[in-house]
Amino acid sequence: VFLMGASGKLLLGAGFLVMAHAALSVVQQRHYVRLMEQEFLRPSTDIVVELFLGAAVCVWGVFVSASPLVSIHAVDKLACRTWESLTTRAEFRSFNHRGRALGPNQGGADPARRHHVPEVLSPLEMVD
Amino acid sequence: PPKKPRSGSRKVPAETITPGKTAQPEEEVAELNYKKEKFLSNEAQALNIKNLGKCRTFGAVCAGVGAGILKLGAFQGFLFFFFVFLLSNLILMFRLNFKAEPYFGKLSFVWGQGKLSGFMSFLLFWVLFHNLVHIYQGLFLFFVVRE
Numbered sequence: 001v002f003l004m005g006a007s008g009k010l011l012l013g014a015g016f017l018v019m020a021h022a023a024l025s026v027v028q029q030r031h032y033v034r035l036m037e038q039e040f041l042r043p044s045t046d047i048v049v050e051l052f053l054g055a056a057v058c059v060w061g062v063f064v065s066a067s068p069l070v071s072i073h074a075v076d077k078l079a080c081r082t083w084e085s086l087t088t089r090a091e092f093r094s095f096n097h098r099g100r101a102l103g104p105n106q107g108g109a110d111p112a113r114r115h116h117v118p119e120v121l122s123p124l125e126m127v128d
Numbered sequence: 129p130p131k132k133p134r135s136g137s138r139k140v141p142a143e144t145i146t147p148g149k150t151a152q153p154e155e156e157v158a159e160l161n162y163k164k165e166k167f168l169s170n171e172a173q174a175l176n177i178k179n180l181g182k183c184r185t186f187g188a189v190c191a192g193v194g195a196g197i198l199k200l201g202a203f204q205g206f207l208f209f210f211f212v213f214l215l216s217n218l219i220l221m222f223r224l225n226f227k228a229e230p231y232f233g234k235l236s237f238v239w240g241q242g243k244l245s246g247f248m249s250f251l252l253f254w255v256l257f258h259n260l261v262h263i264y265q266g267l268f269l270f271f272v273v274r275e
Contacts, residue, residue: 023257027266058187063183063216064223066183069175070172070175072231078167
């Protein structure tokens, strides 16, 4: 699952690294300009280009790694509903009740005669 | 009451025609198109707008980082923000194949909505990275101030 959505995250990581590299380059350029006793006005052209590319790659990675858009036409969702799902209220179906303890030997004194009770699914898991 | 379209317009693609059967009658196709136009899901619309807002906010963050590192002035910084906004819209258009109809209803909605939704994040990261790179020279990360 991690690898399936990896392309967007790789793009984001790559764009972030490019921008971090550009930031370090700017700091180095400032240091150099200070040593040469000149005034730092703006970063050099290659750093500017690198930043633009890094920002573009980051934005591209965001759209690739974003969750997919959903169709807004209600017909697509309504057409898939079955007749049974229209009239059921699955949340109101109760499967956990005291009859579980009243089953074969569950209320008995001897624990060895009590059988394993299968795990009960929640109602929401049972509806298609 | 809203008027139904004439039976002459076919907008449904060929995928709805199942193999082995004849093509859908014109009235059914018109009915389907009418339903697709008129009945929209609010949840899906809200999901799409939220998703778009999140992407735009992250784009604004990237724009802020770029503007801060480039030491842009006030006007240039806002221009950079709008440039990144346009770029993100273009990328979205390419991902949607220029068909916004099933996702946003209209293409113009994508361009007109949320122009300044990520602006505050942009300002925050612009100021942060400008100070980090140009004033504190990156040493702020190690809690040391260079004078």
